[in-house]
Amino acid sequence: MSEVICAISTPPGMGAIAVIRLSGEGSVALVDSIFQAASGKKLESLPSHTVHFGRISDGEELLDEVLVTLFRGSRSFTGEESVEISCHGSIYIQQRLMELLITQGARMAEAGEFTRRAFRNGRFDLSQAEAVADLIASSSRASHRVAMNQMRGGFARKLAELRDKLLQFVSLIELELDFSEEDVEFANREKLYELTNEIEQEIQTLADSFRLGNAIKSGIPVAIIGETNVGKSTLLNLLLNEEKAIVSDVHGTTRDVIEDTMNIGGVMFRFIDTAGIRQTVDAIETMGIARTFRKIEQASIVLWMIDMTTPRAQIEGLATSILPTLKDKQVILLFNKVDLIPDEQRADFANLLPALNADRLFISAKRQQNTDQLQEILVKAAAIPSIGEDDVIVTNLRHYESLNSALNAVRRVKEGLETGITHDFLSQDIRECMFYLGEITGQISTEEILGNIFSRFCIGK
Amino acid sequence: MSEVICAISTPPGMGAIAVIRLSGEGSVALVDSIFQAASGKKLESLPSHTVHFGRISDGEELLDEVLVTLFRGSRSFTGEESVEISCHGSIYIQQRLMELLITQGARMAEAGEFTRRAFRNGRFDLSQAEAVADLIASSSRASHRVAMNQMRGGFARKLAELRDKLLQFVSLIELELDFSEEDVEFANREKLYELTNEIEQEIQTLADSFRLGNAIKSGIPVAIIGETNVGKSTLLNLLLNEEKAIVSDVHGTTRDVIEDTMNIGGVMFRFIDTAGIRQTVDAIETMGIARTFRKIEQASIVLWMIDMTTPRAQIEGLATSILPTLKDKQVILLFNKVDLIPDEQRADFANLLPALNADRLFISAKRQQNTDQLQEILVKAAAIPSIGEDDVIVTNLRHYESLNSALNAVRRVKEGLETGITHDFLSQDIRECMFYLGEITGQISTEEILGNIFSRFCIGK
Numbered sequence: 001m002s003e004v005i006c007a008i009s010t011p012p013g014m015g016a017i018a019v020i021r022l023s024g025e026g027s028v029a030l031v032d033s034i035f036q037a038a039s040g041k042k043l044e045s046l047p048s049h050t051v052h053f054g055r056i057s058d059g060e061e062l063l064d065e066v067l068v069t070l071f072r073g074s075r076s077f078t079g080e081e082s083v084e085i086s087c088h089g090s091i092y093i094q095q096r097l098m099e100l101l102i103t104q105g106a107r108m109a110e111a112g113e114f115t116r117r118a119f120r121n122g123r124f125d126l127s128q129a130e131a132v133a134d135l136i137a138s139s140s141r142a143s144h145r146v147a148m149n150q151m152r153g154g155f156a157r158k159l160a161e162l163r164d165k166l167l168q169f170v171s172l173i174e175l176e177l178d179f180s181e182e183d184v185e186f187a188n189r190e191k192l193y194e195l196t197n198e199i200e201q202e203i204q205t206l207a208d209s210f211r212l213g214n215a216i217k218s219g220i221p222v223a224i225i226g227e228t229n230v231g232k233s234t235l236l237n238l239l240l241n242e243e244k245a246i247v248s249d250v251h252g253t254t255r256d257v258i259e260d261t262m263n264i265g266g267v268m269f270r271f272i273d274t275a276g277i278r279q280t281v282d283a284i285e286t287m288g289i290a291r292t293f294r295k296i297e298q299a300s301i302v303l304w305m306i307d308m309t310t311p312r313a314q315i316e317g318l319a320t321s322i323l324p325t326l327k328d329k330q331v332i333l334l335f336n337k338v339d340l341i342p343d344e345q346r347a348d349f350a351n352l353l354p355a356l357n358a359d360r361l362f363i364s365a366k367r368q369q370n371t372d373q374l375q376e377i378l379v380k381a382a383a384i385p386s387i388g389e390d391d392v393i394v395t396n397l398r399h400y401e402s403l404n405s406a407l408n409a410v411r412r413v414k415e416g417l418e419t420g421i422t423h424d425f426l427s428q429d430i431r432e433c434m435f436y437l438g439e440i441t442g443q444i445s446t447e448e449i450l451g452n453i454f455s456r457f458c459i460g461k
Numbered sequence: 462m463s464e465v466i467c468a469i470s471t472p473p474g475m476g477a478i479a480v481i482r483l484s485g486e487g488s489v490a491l492v493d494s495i496f497q498a499a500s501g502k503k504l505e506s507l508p509s510h511t512v513h514f515g516r517i518s519d520g521e522e523l524l525d526e527v528l529v530t531l532f533r534g535s536r537s538f539t540g541e542e543s544v545e546i547s548c549h550g551s552i553y554i555q556q557r558l559m560e561l562l563i564t565q566g567a568r569m570a571e572a573g574e575f576t577r578r579a580f581r582n583g584r585f586d587l588s589q590a591e592a593v594a595d596l597i598a599s600s601s602r603a604s605h606r607v608a609m610n611q612m613r614g615g616f617a618r619k620l621a622e623l624r625d626k627l628l629q630f631v632s633l634i635e636l637e638l639d640f641s642e643e644d645v646e647f648a649n650r651e652k653l654y655e656l657t658n659e660i661e662q663e664i665q666t667l668a669d670s671f672r673l674g675n676a677i678k679s680g681i682p683v684a685i686i687g688e689t690n691v692g693k694s695t696l697l698n699l700l701l702n703e704e705k706a707i708v709s710d711v712h713g714t715t716r717d718v719i720e721d722t723m724n725i726g727g728v729m730f731r732f733i734d735t736a737g738i739r740q741t742v743d744a745i746e747t748m749g750i751a752r753t754f755r756k757i758e759q760a761s762i763v764l765w766m767i768d769m770t771t772p773r774a775q776i777e778g779l780a781t782s783i784l785p786t787l788k789d790k791q792v793i794l795l796f797n798k799v800d801l802i803p804d805e806q807r808a809d810f811a812n813l814l815p816a817l818n819a820d821r822l823f824i825s826a827k828r829q830q831n832t833d834q835l836q837e838i839l840v841k842a843a844a845i846p847s848i849g850e851d852d853v854i855v856t857n858l859r860h861y862e863s864l865n866s867a868l869n870a871v872r873r874v875k876e877g878l879e880t881g882i883t884h885d886f887l888s889q890d891i892r893e894c895m896f897y898l899g900e901i902t903g904q905i906s907t908e909e910i911l912g913n914i915f916s917r918f919c920i921g922k
Contacts, residue, residue, distance in 0.1 A: 009550075011476030016470040017921070018472065051511070051512060051532075052510070086480070090598065092600045135549050136549050136551045138551045148525075151526075263553075458476060
């Protein structure tokens with residue numbers, strides 16, 4: 001029997017309504033002790049998945065008129081008896097209700113504890129549980145899709161199947177150990193080799209997807225470089241504000257949430273601001289320029305802004321140091337302040353840096369000229385493939401690390417099969433591979449791993 | 462038939478879950494078109510007050526796994542068919558679901574539109590509707606209690622009864638107009654006079670409660686005065702942070718919400734910071750000191766902080782200008798930095814300003830010495846009476862203004878009865894009194910008044 005836990009599950013702050021969630025055996029009885037249904041009935045007598053209007057009082061004091069939703073038996077998110085209280089969204093009321101529930105014997109839930117209970121009660125595997133947090137944090141079409149796919153479970157199911165097959169083999173090999181004097185082979189080495197090949201490919205594909213997955217989850221890294229006065233911040237503000245406006249229309253979200261990432265055309269970009277390069281042009285080895293170079297290195301896309309009103313000789317001087325760093329990057333040359341330059345001069349700029357393989361665009365950040373086109377080019381440069389319902393993409397560093405460990409182990413198994421190592425070493429390598437696969441699916445989990453995973457959830461989930 | 466409206470009803474931002482609410486004929490059919498219940502059933506076929514798990518898709522794209530709650534017929538908050546969608550609290554998902562609902566024909570709800578519909582559908586009167594907003598904004602035991610009492614409706618019901626009685630009399634008096642040549646009196650003047658007396662008293666009591674009500678709702682105004690270095694901000698931060706910590710434990714609310722009000726011992730205080738007085742001491746008529754005086758005037762409580770390490774001669778010089786402003790105020794003399802002064806010197810300070818009727822307290826704001834005692838003294842000085850379940854307290858400026866207008870009108874009626882004015886003037890004054898009473902209860906309401914009231918609600922309520 002598990003303790004009754006409770007938490008405010010809706011976002012923090014004031015709103016029209018807030019939802020407080022309870023889970024654990026005794027949740028219904030606990031709420032019954034403070035709730036008077038308008039119908040006069042006790043919640044204990046009412047069926048699952050029904051909603052009831054009534055009042056919650058703290059002794060004589062009426063605290064709120066609320067809706068109470070019942071989830072009986074195991075028919076809930078957590079797989080245990082649960083109650084949701086939908087109250088008026090006053091911070092004071094939320095706080096008083098929480099205090100009252102705790103006085104009545106509930107315990108404040110830890111971060112992610114509802115999902116952890118759902119995992120413990122077999123409602124889903126560990127990678128699905130982790131996807132719940134990703135889904136809540138998702139802020140673009142791609143990150144939403146990837147989290148949704150993972151929550152629906154294709155990914156871990158496949159790994160669990162492969163792991164089960166390995167288990168059969170390792171059992172047979174360990175049986176051989178018992179008969180080691182008789183030199184029998186219960187496990188078909190050829191089929192085992194086939195299986196390891198299949199596992200290697202499967203894991204490799206998943207591990208390879210991490211680069212894309214990480215970009216989707218954290219945002220495609222875009223470095224904006226250029227001199228200090230070329231209009232970088234005007235452009236950044238322009239893009240960020242547009243995004244902010246879209247978000248604010250519906251939610252009134254704060255600047256904090258957006259930070260310096262932005263969703264453009266369904267793709268999340270993470271903009272990396274760099275120090276202007278002008279100051280350090282004559283002392284190329286200074287810290288400043290080195291830092292800018294490191295930032296360019298982290299980026300997939302480099303936005304190089306050039307002020308069309310400044311002499312291009314200077315830019316070309318700079319180019320010699322910058323150009324080598326731009327290999328393997330998607331580069332966009334942004335010629336800014338186009339409104340200040342006669343049209344006939346544009347051609348001169350288009351021919352600038354001919355050796356550089358880059359998109360070239362004339363814009364005016366200030367007058368918002370061609371900024372739509374910039375967004376299109378960014379989305380194209382991000383090259384996020386469209387993700388189908390069944391595409392599995394690894395976004396989680398923990399999974400990526402376990403996959404790499406599993407990959408090493410499965411390669412040792414293959415090697416061992418090729419060189420014909422002894423039963424015991426072979427079985428040990430297989431067990432290790434199984435361990436890392438199990439870490440991902442949660443078939444193997446320690447308190448520490450679980451604590452680590454669920455502490456990153458928000459309270460109330 | 463009313464349009465289907467929709468809004469995110471939970472606080473803005475990311476959380477474990479968010480709730481989107483729809484109301485209006487066709488809400489259920491609208492959600493049916495995008496929702497696939499896990500049971501395979503259509504929502505249209507399912508009973509009111511039940512909850513259903515399933516998926517919401519935008520065409521082929523799975524958007525989220527959600528819980529849908531049905532409110533059929535008039536058994537909802539708004540008094541019309543309603544649906545609540547409880548989704549994962551990702552900002553992206555909330556936004557996509559809203560977009561999808563709007564594509565399907567719902568309209569984004571205006572601020573307070575759900576409550577406005579509830580009012581229109583006779584679920585409660587206007588003062589109750591307004592109490593919903595107050596309840597959501599309530600941030601102390603007293604403001605919560607006052608809003609809850611008002612939401613339960615004692616206040617407007619009484620006024621509506623009185624208004625109905627007036628209506629009977631005015632009908633009779635207007636009937637007399639038709640028979641004016643015959644000089645009959647259908648309306649018993651004595652009973653009418655009794656009624657106007659009763660109404661006058663009732664309104665007077667309500668209007669008188671506004672001073673308390675406003676203090677409860679906006680916070681008891683406390684001016685903190687003193688020189689610049691006496692420790693005012695240390696004290697303020699100390700008090701504000703303690704409050705912030707309490708709130709943050711549960712919600713992680715932001716500084717913005719608290720501003721410079723704080724809840725101490727269940728009472729909301731509004732602290733009014735004043736400019737230090739030192740700079741303007743030799744030019745008493747300057748703007749600065751005048752502003753401080755105006756702030757003292759607004760306050761119910763004045764916290765006068767005195768740095769015990771600075772010469773008191775200076776303070777006494779200041780006192781001559783300040784003392785006259787402190788009449789009718791609760792004054793607390795706070796001797797700060799007590800830790801820097803030997804105990805035996807305290808007595809000197811206790812005798813300072815002997816003419817001033819004030820609580821005196823030695824504290825160290827920095828070392829948090831005696832600050833608990835300060836809180837106790839503040840709560841005592843606030844003198845908020847304990848509010849019973851049936852106590853009616855006006856907190857709303859609109860009500861206060863209507864009450865004052867009604868009071869003037871009813872006094873004219875009384876006067877008219879005393880001086881025996883003609884039927885038509887009498888009936889006009891009664892009608893006017895009825896008008897203002899009706900404004901409070903919502904029996905009389907214009908689009909403008911309603912628009913004004915509900916625009917102050919949050920979206921989703």
